[in-house]
Amino acid sequence: MANSSTGCLQCLPPRDSQSSRPYETTVGFIDTNHPNYVCRLKKALYGLKQSPREWFATLSGHLQTLGFQLSISDPSLFLYHKNGIRMFFLVYVDDILLTGNSPAALKKLLDNLNSTFTMRDLGTISQFLGIQATSTSYGLHLNQSRFAQSILARAGMSNCKPVSTPSQLKTPTSNGLTAAYSNPAFYRQLAGCLQYLTLTRPDIAYTVNKICQNMQNPTIQHFDNLKRLLWYIQGTLHIRLPLFRGELVLRSYTDSDWAGDTQDWKSMSGYCNFLGSSLISWSVKKQNAVARSSTEAEYRALASAAAEVTWIRRLLQELHCTQTTATSLFCDNTSAIALANNHIFHARTKHIEVDCHYIRHCIKDKSIQIHHIPTAEQLADLLTKTLPSPRFKLLTNKLVQPMDPPP
Template identity: 60%
Template structure:
């Protein structure tokens, strides 16, 4: 083994030192995606998706599906440091088999948003080693198949360290079921993170707080009464209840306004999108202007 010095580049990800830790970004990679799409000088947009637009299945097929797939795959790698585009890229990924003109227009919107935020990345700080989590779900928002999208994100102190969103494989019969399945998916991630932190000599002495904005889901998690409405999610009920009893997680209510995982489950209006994005990512240009980047 040999000491390679401070981290600067790793698999296309740039690590810039700040006064509080690190900023991970993929500015050069994002610019290469824009160049591949011929959109280097495109007009920037404030959000990667339009909440008022519904993708129509009747739109003509896009003439260059190979380009569409290449761009989507490239954007999937960009989400490693850009959680703000995760939902929009996930939606674009669902059309890779037969992309349409409308779906390509939606993809170009993502690229126009990236054009204006090309210097943004993921800040990592060492202020705390306490694990906290946020879990959310929409309910049958997809008008094509009415399947819900679950999303969650996990923080170590103030640093976002993991996030995920996924369309559910079955149709949820209620918002409680959709939210409960989101909690179940997130709990498996929390258990893995807790074990990893234990191996890294950073044990979580107490239970991990998991925030959810659905009161019925929280009530079911703490007191799983199996009746006609919840019998079909009995396995998840047992799993969550076991994790609560062994002090791995502690499910708390949070207002929808403060639900950070909201960013991963739906397209949001400009003001709401900016509010949540500002809590997750940061611009390397802003850091440079503030003089926070270390020259050591």
């Protein structure tokens, strides 16, 4: 559904000349009959800074009069739960997703909204914010193939040859490649588009993160890395993110690449979270501080994943999918697991920030339980480093699925 709004301006006579705060005059609309009058805003218009806030306040206020409650975990989500009827209302500016367990209640709500706002019912979801959604017998498939094609067209690479991986294991070294790239604005534009593409493409999240770290002063080598990523996207346009029906049990995988950045020697953290068989969130982020050991790097990654798991558990509780058992968090570093479970190692961890010890609190209140997993089975390995082609393809196939190209 999409809304439209109108605005209204009321002309007022000029303020008294003796006022201590006279109106400032600006070049703009002038009423021919009253050239000295000013305009008072009566309704929010598109283009004004306060427009989104005013629109959201109006919509949220109306929904609350209908019995909806604003989610504590997600400020754009509204929840309705009365007399066995559940409805979920997700809004992003004027794009709205609405679902529930009662078709009659949904129709009644739509009729009420149409009587107050100008909206269109677009039916079953097929696209939302540039993400295509395809219904299947077991759930949904999400993909951004059209958006990926638009990025390639913008870069002039619609007919480029594909490659098997988004980045090279070994970066070539040459004096010519260290020179500044001639069009940094173009580099930043493509990097920004690629960031949005990672919403359904965890396989490129690590490479996009590395590309975005050089947006300020990109070199020719950095642009070559970006081009290789585009070559990879050309060969994987129809990759999809599957969402499955089934038992909604949350589990998480976390990994770290110790001192993976040879410029500042900071480590890379990565995690991915599954709800049942569906991948629902993932993250690639450089750590804020230099880790003194691989154990510390993994421990920091555990703390980041624990914070995300806590938020997801809270959101699931609001959606009436409460996790009755501790969430399994899989890590391939036994020392980091021991550090998280043992509160005695104070001398070895006194230099680590207090917020990193959040994982210990989660273990103590039994919301998270850490398990060891062999490195070969660590899915988050894809999010922390450049991998050889066979390993990369193996982990990619476990996170996303290829989709038959359209006829």
